Amino acid sequence: MNYDNTSLKLPIENIEAEDYLPLNGTDYIEFYVGNSKQSAHYFKTAFGFQDYAYAGLETGLKDRTSYVLKQDKIILVLTSSLITENEINDHLVKHGDGVKNMAIWVDDATRSWKETTSRGAESAFEPYKLQDDHGDVILSGIKTYGDTVHIFVERSNYTGTFLPGFIKYSSEYNPNSTGLKFIDHMVGNVGWNEMNTWVNYYKEVMGFAQLVSFDDKDISTEYTALMSKVMTNGNGRIKFPINEPAEGRKKSQIEEYIDFYNGPGVQHLALATDDIIHTVTELRNRGVAFLQVPKSYYDDVMDRVGEIDENISPLRDLGILIDRDEEGYLLQIFTKPLMDRPTVFFEIIQRKGAKSFGKGNFKALFEAIEREQENRGTL
């Protein structure tokens, strides 16, 4: 085949200006937890993650243990401290189990750090190289809201498992995948009047654009409210909605989060599946608890969203929500908090063309959250 075909050559004006922070996608999400061994068992059993890598005493670490789990493109790192005093325990005492690092896969971690810190990001750590027999990885980090960090991971020179220093890990206990594929978006909760500060951070430091914005008229019930803006990078692979509380007659779910997390942090990770009925059936069978909207939600949902490929009855039985935008529809459901504190949870999402975030479901969903808050005495 002859590739020297002038019809394939783009005129120069079609070549876009170079993006100063090209991002390939999410690399991994690291939780600091009280007991990584037991957390790993939970995420394997309940959500179908698989053993992937491990670092701890057996690999020469003295102060921490990390279990790395994988499901399709999603990598979770669960890290606990082995000693009394270190930053993991400080984080744990302050926040409970929660997301510490949102790592992003890049081609050049040094340049990513320089471009972002020169635009005002606070450095979490300078670029450094990790090396073993399988090559090297360069890591750098910048701080975002609360105590949360974005780590840039450059792994093009590495052929080993996860990162240098980790060993490939497997055990005889291997629950099946539940069909979770990749991280669709990662949501941050920030404090009163802080949303625009962080929206500007993603705009100015990371070159993100604002995809959509919701105010308290969109996201309010009789009692509570919040505001949200969704930030995305150039190729759309990374989406970070940012929420802040808004005034209502009772306490916003965002405020409840901030109270228990002791500050801003990651509220939820949305995990994509291409068969939500299968995924949610599996998750329910494995004991995952979901927010429940009233059955009356399904009385008029078809009028709102029109024709969809799925039968309504399994969606109703499983409590899966439906919403439509100009480009298609989406199916979504939210777990109850994954931790003791009412903080981090997962969203399970299947997109059928829709690029939005389920605005039509906000009211039913927030009323469901209020019922949970009521039970916790935090409304």
Ligand code: FE2
């Ligand atoms: Fe979401």
